[in-house]
Every structure is written in C-alpha cells, then in structure tokens.
Amino acid sequence: MSLLGSVARGEADRASDVDLLIIVEEDKTSARRAVQSIVRDLQETKFDGNRYTFQPLVESVESARRIGERLREQFDDGITLVGSDQLTEVRKKVYADGE
C-alpha cells in the first residue's frame, strides 16, 4: 500500500484528498469492495476534528503492470506505507517495462 499525490509530496492542505494505491494479489473486484467499505468508515471518522476524503486506487499485480506508465509517475512521488516483497517486485517490473 502506498500513499500518493499531494499528501505524499507534502503539498496537501486540509481539503486535499488522501490518494492511496493498493496492489492486491487476489481478486481485484472483491478487494475494491472491501477497500471501499473501509474508506467509507474512514471518511465518517474525525481525525483531530477533521474529516478527510480518501481516493483509493486498487489494482492487481497484473493490472498494475498494464497501467505501468501511469504508476511510474505515482511511484516517483509515493511513500510506501505497507511494503512487501511482492510490492518491491511490482515496482521493479513497472520501472523495467518503461526502459
């Protein structure tokens, strides 16, 4: 799971969306449903009195490679929140495909 966009770049303000990239190994559609239900709870929760909007992008290992070009720019600025060997592998492949 990676944090992307303005929040990751340190340019966010109170109204900025929190952009997240989540890469899953299993079925992407059920993962998207699960993530969306977590996002729904997070958006209803106040953090230091503020509510935030989350924009999750859930991709499978396979689809992440297909949209590799778009992901490369995201990875450039992104901060890894939860890493794994698989994520490192996906990053490597995404960059390797672009060369």
Place this chain on the structure above:
Amino acid sequence: MVSNDIRDDLAAAERTFEESPVTIEDGLDVDDPELVQLRRACRLLAAGSYLLERGYYTVVIESSFVAIERTIQFRLIHDGAMAPEGIISSHRRLYQRGAQAGLYNDRFGEELADLWNPTRTKTYYRLGIATEEQAEAMHRFATTFTNTSSRRAG
C-alpha cells in the same frame, strides 16, 4: 435563425432549474442524496415499463441506460466513493468509477460502456432503429441491475 419566442422559452426553461423547487415529482421529495438517485432509477424503470407496453421502444432503451447510471451513482454515494454533489459527465467514466469501487469488475464496466456507445448513439441519430426486442432486453437488464445493486447496499 432562432426566433425570439424560442429564446424566451429557453430562458423560461433555464429559470425553472435555477429557482427553488415548486411542485416536486412524487417519490423524489427525500433529503437523502443517495436515495434521490435510487428513487430516480426506480421511477425511470416504472416509466419504462409503462412505455414498453405502448410501443415507445426508443425512450425505453434511453431510460434504461439512465436508470443504470442513476443506480451506479446511488451506490457510489452510498459507499463513499463519490460526493453527493459530485458530477461525472462522461458515461464511460461513470461506468469505470463503478468498477473502481468494486461494484462489478473492469470487464463488466467496459461492456456497459460499449453497449451504451453503439446502442444509444445509433438510437439518437436514427442510424439504428429501436426494436421491441432491444427495449425488452434493456429494460430487463436495467431492472435486474437496479434490484441487485440496491439489495447489496442493504
């Protein structure tokens, strides 16, 4: 050449959308923004079923697509994937957003967009002529889609 009468009618129509509502359609007078979308979908389907029996196939096809889109919008708002005041003006983009929120898979979203393109644009421009079979199939699909989506939302 646009006459003054037509210009006046256009201005009058614009005003009705800018003013605060007067006589609201039955069933749509609800505060919950997600419920408004679902009610709109259901009313479109009800109207579609009435018009299908009377042979207005083009409008049944059109309204079935709109009902599907309002249903997707209902689910996106319900699941927190879209702000109630949000607008997604492109049909393809709306179908994609549904897939991104896990309402269905990417393939299904693409098929929806592909179905919309030839069917709807052809119906609009009369390159394709609406048939009873298309209207029935589209109405059945839109009804199942809306029923399933609203059940899943609890």
